[in-house]
Amino acid sequence: MSKVVTEHIVEEIGDSFYTVKMDGTRDPTGCENISIVLRFVDENYVIKERLLTIATAVAGDAKTLTQTLIDEIRKAALSTDKILSQVYDGASLMSGRHGGVQRLLQDELGREIPYVHCFNHQLHLVVVHAMSGERAIEDLFNICNVLYKFTQKPTVAAHYQGNTLKRLLEQRWTGHLATVQIILKSFQDIVELLRHVENSASFPADLRMEAAGLLSRILKPSFKFHTQIICKILSLLEPANRMMQSEEMDLQTAVQLVNTAKECVEALRTEKVFTEMWSECAQERADDTIHPGPTKRRRTLNTTLEDYVVEETVGVGTQENHQMTEKRRLFYSCIDAVTGEIARRFGERNSAFMEAIASLNPESSFFLEPEKVEPLLKLTGTTLVDAEFIVAKKLILKHVDSITPPEDGKWTLKNILGHLHTTLEAMPSVLTAFKLY
Incomplete structure (x- = not known):
């Protein structure tokens, strides 16, 4: 049954690029149980996340976890060349710039694979x-x-x-x-x-x-x-x-x-x-x-203070002011x-990749500007064609202005792809950028 499910997931992914999400927990025997989730856009332009497997590693060091991740992806007959990005928690074991899983994975595969610290964890x-x-x-x-x-x-x-x-x-x-x-x-x-x-x-x-x-x-x-x-x-x-x-x-x-x-x-x-x-x-x-306070003890006048008068209180008022x-x-x-x-x-999200992602938003002031999108396409080795972006920008903005927006009143890439994916297939570099979003 596990094999059948895995084969179905691989079939769903097809030739699409995908993001790797991984987390682990140690069981009482000392083994590290690792869940590997893949996020991708299927052939119908629907975003999906699938639990590929729960693997077991005998050790919990970064090198072992990295190798386990690669082995499980290849074992499922998926290409590691299609890994677009990686998402983990912020532990140094996973996020370390020099010895973390995110760094070792890039070194092992010999190319840049952006790491994103899980937003929920942050x-x-x-x-x-x-x-x-x-x-x-x-x-x-x-x-x-x-x-x-x-x-x-x-x-x-x-x-x-x-x-x-x-x-x-x-x-x-x-x-x-x-x-x-x-x-x-x-x-x-x-x-x-x-x-x-x-x-x-x-x-x-x-x-x-x-x-x-x-x-x-x-x-x-x-x-x-x-x-x-x-x-x-x-x-x-x-x-x-x-x-x-x-x-x-x-x-x-x-x-x-x-x-x-x-x-x-x-x-x-x-x-x-x-x-x-x-x-x-x-x-x-x-x-x-x-809840009423406890009964106070009986107070008696100090005989040494019989000839003195207190003109104002300072204790209670000062205490209340201090507390406030x-x-x-x-x-x-x-x-x-x-x-x-x-x-x-x-706040540290002003990287080239975030600008590239922002440029795919129809509400952005630099929507579909080729120089902004280019860093995203470089991750997949896709050639950027300026003419395709010029035509797509005009087409999409015209469509957004002329068609009633979806129920939530806001155009998103999901809605745009749902309406225009057939037309955008004639502009492969633009379509690839949207799928990577």
């Missing part, structure tokens, strides 16, 4: 690096993790009426988003659960103490404030993360998505947003409707960290 690193810079945010997720484990205990879970909390995974920040969303939505249910466990003698003493500790932490205004910050930022990044997992996503659109998400996060950076968030959290504490100042700093710091990481990780 977006994950943006969140991890940005959030890890603030101790308060790390503490928040530590509490969330403890809270998740607490609610999973059988004796506790039976009394919990809210939505089930999610387990936090270091490899997937979407779990962090799901966790803070559930906490905000089921906050009252969580409080009631902790209060019930704390005050019920039917639970063991250690469980009651754990509930009391968690309750004291989550009832602080700072906990809910930190939760709201994370929820707002991650919610704005989630659409880009989800859409970039689409099989039909391309680099140009992915860059636009990330930049749009960055602009949305930057829009949060206003005093109005901060004030609204902090006022809501502080008001809940002031109302003291959720710190939360304001944290609010702006988190936003700046995320937008800064996005700019750093996704």
